[in-house]
Amino acid sequence: MMLTSAAQAAPHPALPELAATIAMSCRVRLARNLAGERFPDWATERDRERVLAVVREALSVEAPELRVTPVAGVEEQDRDMLCESHLISKELLERAAGGGVAVAKDGSVCVMVNEEDHLRIQGFAQGLDILGAWRRADALDSGLERHLAYAWSPRLGYLTACPSNVGTGLRAGVMLHLLGLSLLGEIEPVVRGLERMRLLVRGIGGEGSEAAGQIYQVSNMDTLGTDEEGIIRRVTRICSEVVRQEHNARVRLLQETPLVLVDCLARSLSVLQNARLLATAEALEFLSALRLGAAMGLCTRLKVSDVDALILMMQPGHLQKGLGTSMTSDERDEMRAELLSRKVARVKLKC
């Protein structure tokens, strides 16, 4: 079969190359709190406003490019866009008074103020470059520490609102696209294995969300007892192994069940090109398949980065912002279908 020979001929790419298509992005988050202040959940509005003012002042000296904006003052569509880009959480959006956000222009660093903790400092990077994401977050954290008295103890480290974050306060997460393993029916043992190794496995939307589009967030469970670089090395090592497993699954799909793969791609492309109404979750499932096709070189005129851009563009906030109007859910489904059919109109399968 043509696909089988293509699989045999395909060279085994190096890890960074694989990571670019399978590991979509990574993030390091540091939870920090100010000494002598109530944690945001138990603080009064005035307490939270005071913390916001203190953090804003520290940021204005240490990182003037990061301007803190109160969440209440951000337009709804912009708030949704920040959330969809995984820069801020839904919990912060729900925080009426005292919630703040500061995002670097290039999106490499973001600070949430008065979310679960007073500060959530986040560094972002592409692929599996968790160390790069950590260095960004760490540099900002060290700078802020010169101006803020963090709640910290020699025994428990950084003191956080929830004891599950105490210690380093560090959560290193990688967004993995694991459709190959899913199509082979092997995703569950992989997820179980990750959980046995004390890693958290969540859906694309973070805590409590489903792995829509077979996109998983994998992060460290333990934050106490291992230093920051040790945590990062461990998450990187394990996620690299998952990336290799996903790559092997994709090769096996081509070799062993090419029809299953091609059927999945053809159906998805067909729906995206012809549907008149598409809900977000539904669209994500089909785009996920197309992403797999693009990563495996099975689609013409389509790169993985194109699909990643579409995954973002078709989300409710991005869609409305892009069209410059507010829409109902039904209207959005219609516009999403139209947008996606236009964007993938010229894409064809090579098989």
Place this chain on the structure above:
Amino acid sequence: MKCELCHKADAETAIRREVEGEVQELYVCQGCARQETVSAAPPDVAAEQPVAGGMGTVPLMGMILDAAFEIVGRAMNRAEPACPACGILRHEYRKQSRLGCPACYEAFAKELDAAIFDLHRAAQHVGKVPQRAQALWQRRQLEVRLAQAVKEQRYEEAIALRDELLRLPEPDTSKGGPA
């Protein structure tokens, strides 16, 4: 042993009940245990109380336990520890799984330490040390030791601790103090 309530039938089980604000443990017969449970349960639960025996055995056991936990829980709430800094009660942070302030880690250390070990399989921080917070922490520890030394009239040690404190740089507590 005879039932401590009816003094007729043999005692078969233990119940706890609140008498004048104190929790008493009584050894009672099945009949009295049932009666106690029904009277201790909220009205809507009591209305659904099954007839003893047969299918009613399992729900009855659950109700006995619920009632016991409720009574013990009420008694415990009365002496429930609170964080001296933020005033949060133990059951409040348990409900939300979030603490009130950094000082809660000291206030609820006894049970939190066990929970933290279960969560992380570790009890000691390893990693980044914030210089400013560490300096404030050291100062506070020295101040506590100095006060203790003075109280116990260990003056030589107190002088040494005072000198050590004086050598520390002046703390900047303008944006929060030590945890």
